[in-house]
Amino acid sequence: MTPELSALQAIGWPLAADGLSPVPAWREALAAHLQARPARVVEQHRSGYVVADGPERSFTVESLPEWQRPRFPPEQRPGVGDWVLIEGGSEAEGGEPTDDRPQARKIVALLPRRSAIKRGAAGEHYKQQLIAANIDTVFIVCGLDADFNPRRIERYLLLVRGGAQPVVVLTKADLAMAADAQALPGAVAALVELAAQEIPVRAVNAKDADSVAALNPWLQPGHTVVLVGSSGAGKSTLTNSLLGSDRMKTAAVRESDDRGRHTTTHRALIPLASGACLIDTPGMRELKPTGEEDVAENFGDVEAIAAQCRFRDCSHEREPGCAVREAIEAGKLDPQRFANYLKLSDEVAGAANKLANRRAENAAAKVQGKALNKRLDDKYGRH
Template sequence: MAEHPAAWPARIVEQHRSGYQIAVDASGDTHSVESLPEWQRPPNTRKGGVDPEQRPAVGDWVLVEGALESGKVAALLPRRTAIKRGAAGEHYRQQLIAANVDTVFVVCGLDADFNPRRIERYLLLVRGGAEPVVVLTKADMAMAEGADALPGAVAALAELAAQGVAVRTVNAREAGSVAALKPWLGPGRTVVLVGSSGAGKSTLTNTLLGIERMKTGEVRGSDSRGRHTTTHRALIPLPTGACMIDTPGMRELKPTGEEDVAENFGDVEALAAQCRFRDCAHDREPGCAVRAAIEAGTLDAQRFANYRKLGDEVAGAAGRLAQRRAETADDKTQSKAPGKRLADKYGKR
């Protein structure tokens, strides 16, 4: 703030290539502002580009200089929380999903979209200061399929509920049903919706708003997946005084290497601590508490397999992250080297 005494705070509502939409109050009115030039350049360039995760994202607070109608972003304020994933592609990059959120609604439909393993992957990525809540939509469709469909789906997530992750089942089209989410939608709170296309995120947003603001679409009958009716992230004020960030469906969920697998699989970690051997691989070792739990039916074999898979992915991403940081440090050293060589040759002046 001291470096920009005339600047005023605003929150990023939408992110575009060359600028942002910001909000300065809870009225719902937004204004366009220009981005800093370095935020528009690729990282590691001579002109001083920055990594994507270091640029403002929806939910971020920034300082703006100038008049409201022609302001320019002056600085990015520190974040409380950040939800991000590994970006698609061979090279290591992080993609920021949302910033400064209090709660993450992991939305999954109770149709062919229902996948406990994908929910576990979402939970791995969204931890880090924000509270996760699993929101199971299309409860009406589940009940229509049979009396056992809904209890069966909830039972499949029993491990999550046992670790303190709230699970709520709603009909996203009914205001009375989505009222179950109000404990997380109080004044001043920020919630982000994540989930696959067709899970019901936009429908849920419309019901909470009380108006048909977000475009919704039909899902495919074969796999219950939908098209990307939400094409960009947007922060929307709700009548409850909370803010909600709707996001496009994400097909690929790659770890960044900063996740804590143990935090999301506390039940598996607790069992592993009971194994006879400290370095137990949970394969055929005698006295393996993990295998005993799987055989007894108290630990889902697929959940354990996902624990191993995600652990390997996080470890691999952590290695790529370390390599990238080392390369960045080398680039900075080399960029300073020419000036140092000139100073050594001609002397400092």
Template sequence: MIPDFTALRAIGWPFSAAPTAGEWADIMAAHPDARPARVVEQHRSGYVVAEHPEQGFSVESLPEWQRPRLTPEKRPAVGDWLLIRGEPEHKPKAVALLPRRSTIKRAAAGEHYGQQLIAANIDTAFIVCGLDLDFNPRRIERYLLMVQGGAQPVVVLTKADVSGGANGDRANEARATLAELDAQDVPVCTVNALDHDSVATLHAWLGPGMTAVLVGSSGAGKSTLTNTLVGSERMKTGAVRENDARGRHTTTHRALISLASGGCLIDTPGMRELKPTGEEDLAESGFTDIEALARQCRFRNCQHDQEPGCALRNAIAAGTLDARRVGNYLKLDSEIAGAAERLAVRQAQTTGEKVRRSNTAKRTPKKTPKRGAPKRR
């Protein structure tokens, strides 16, 4: 079957036709009887892929993707491109995973180190935060830390219609709080997720061949925003609690949806825990100004606590730097360092296991004579 690249383009295919050079072209050439399809849903039982908008069918996974010891980040995720073989009605087989252009991931919950891939091959990450009690600048900074895999972060402040005439003041206050992001090329958009004209400001990141992912806490308005962008009630929505504006998980799994604009949107369940993987760089996470200022401290190993000549503490005292933002910066820096140590231990353990398996395979088992066979003299 010859791929329909026009249809593939409508679900985010990054080329106008088949790639002619690079890793993608090499892998496709190695499987001439296979064709590309995109992962649009990921479930415990397997994957749903598509070759056209509004189409989805199950595929048979590669055996290695089912191995219990395979780390989650090495398995396909929503947004990944696979090469498949076979007709949709007969459950095709996946034969290869094409290289990722970008990823969004976090450390998995639990005591042992692990990573959870949220989405792959993303052009834009919409960090959604409500202008009600959901608004939390420190949480936005954590999301910015997570969006470092090559995607453009865009902060989307929803619920601009909240509190009647007071919403304008609340939006202005929120934008003022996030003013440092403007200098770091992180757009901040204020929208009413129920209004088509209001969300039209996001269309600039949803053109043909482009893919955006929505991330944010439950109740932030991600599903409502998705329904408005799609133009139909595709995603289930629910009310939020009055005391803290938090919502229930109305989205239960990640799913890729095609838009009339030619772009794609991935809606995700709300995330309560955002742990760094240890691979992040704070300088690329909305803290460029703090990183630059920290280099002006008197001591190279300044802990920004009680040391004399600390540029960060001086800026806080002068009122030019928010103490809460600096506190979050230091907390995230410590978490990244801790995660990096756990990652190094995990990598060393993995390397050790590979070496042991290799040595075991090289050993030649001692042959024993068959029962009844004469012994050699």
């Protein structure tokens, strides 16, 4: 393996047996840009991007002009974890840029994503927001204090499915056990539905490196993990333990409600000593679906029970032979989980409708644009 490929693999570049990228579309893009070299987006800011081509080699780059247009779909712009091709800015031995002009280095292509986590952006109009790209595992971080909320975990699981493995990480296990000996077993029991979906659940003390070692199976060389969770869940503390240093700012939660403050202000990709990469994200208060989610995939237990209802169009309210109501009354189905299933189903359906309308509007705009160009060409001739 060349030093260049070794450095790329240290920040998550996947390699096939021949030492090249196993993604065919990536090879095609590299062949189309012979003068370009791959780099990974490690920070995204309003003014541009910071990319890296090795664990200790990062620099700023310019984006393509079309990405800066106001109406350009935000989810199609590069985000943290994306792989891009860059040109310009000669690199000296050791990876330090010899050209001090950031504008000399430009992104010329965005490599297709192997996986991505997105959410619906806040606002009336339909938009998507990219949380992280090209990730292998999602650590859904939830504190075993007032932050613990099985319904919110279900919402996160709805967003992260598709190309990445979810792992539920319950932090503050030491505080939970000290306050109530039944708190930890009770919290794990509340997530019993996850076991049926083969979703791993790990309870850790985020301040204890030995406890955090329970996450090592998902932190192997070349793997990328993203941390998601609400403010105060312990993501930054967990990141510091994995790094072995206090690199990320942390803040105590409020005693009144155990809510935290935003200590992480932007997404950042950080290489770990294990060879894995970690993406820390700011706490997210709003988790809107994009309309591309599969509710049935996350609520297979509910779907299986509903399939046993006497009527196919059962509303699970007053119909005779309703298996869902029978399961709730028998204590086999958590009524709050079922209510969340209905709520998320409605939200996904609404978002899917908005997504379909946006795609139809974009298609119509393209047709109108082509028609206008044709009329101009017919009137003035082609240039």
